[in-house]
Amino acid sequence: MKTCSKCQQTKSRDDFPNRKNRADGKLSWCKDCVSANNKAYHAAHAERIRAQKRAFRADNPELAKERVARWADKNRDKLNTYYREYAKRNPHKKQVVTVARRAQKLQATPSWANHRYIALFYEMVRLESERLGVEVHVDHIVPLKNSRVCGLHCEHNLQLLVASANLTKSNRVWPDM
Secondary structure (H helix, E strand, O other), X not given: OEEOOOXXXXXXXXXXXXXXXXXXXXXXXXXXXXXXXXXXHHHHOHHHHHHHHHHHHHHOHXXXXXXXXXXXXXXXXHHHHHHHHHHHHOHHHHHHHHHHHHHHHHHHOOOOOOHHHHHHHHHHHHHHHHHHOOOEEEEEOOOOOOOOXXXXXXXXXXXXXXXXXXXXXXXXOOOOO
């Protein structure tokens, strides 16, 4: 047991953050007091902290991007829930993205594409999703939209992928890149 020097409550040693340079290996404030202090500091210095973060992102774009990607990987469910709720709250914005993608597909569909085969891919998605018990997507092997390459919306450029793999791949990966 240990007494917090901030709130004067006696708590379990597990309720105190570790601090290697202290004699007992624990900070003198409990975790609740540290958390409250941090929140108060951040509230009082919000603009200063935002400016520091902006400066860090400007000076270290690759590291900042890597940190965001790591966070997104760890919080995939939280992120997907947020995206679904955002789409429900903002159907007009979701519609803009959907229409843009549809237009991109139309523009990338060659005249010789076999529309029946393309439709079969979308039917197979439904069947495979039911069979596997996980969401499956139709993926463009070579992405339709990328700064370096533009694939076609035809049966030769389609494949079935588990949704998580397809969302991870995004438009950054294609064969022979």
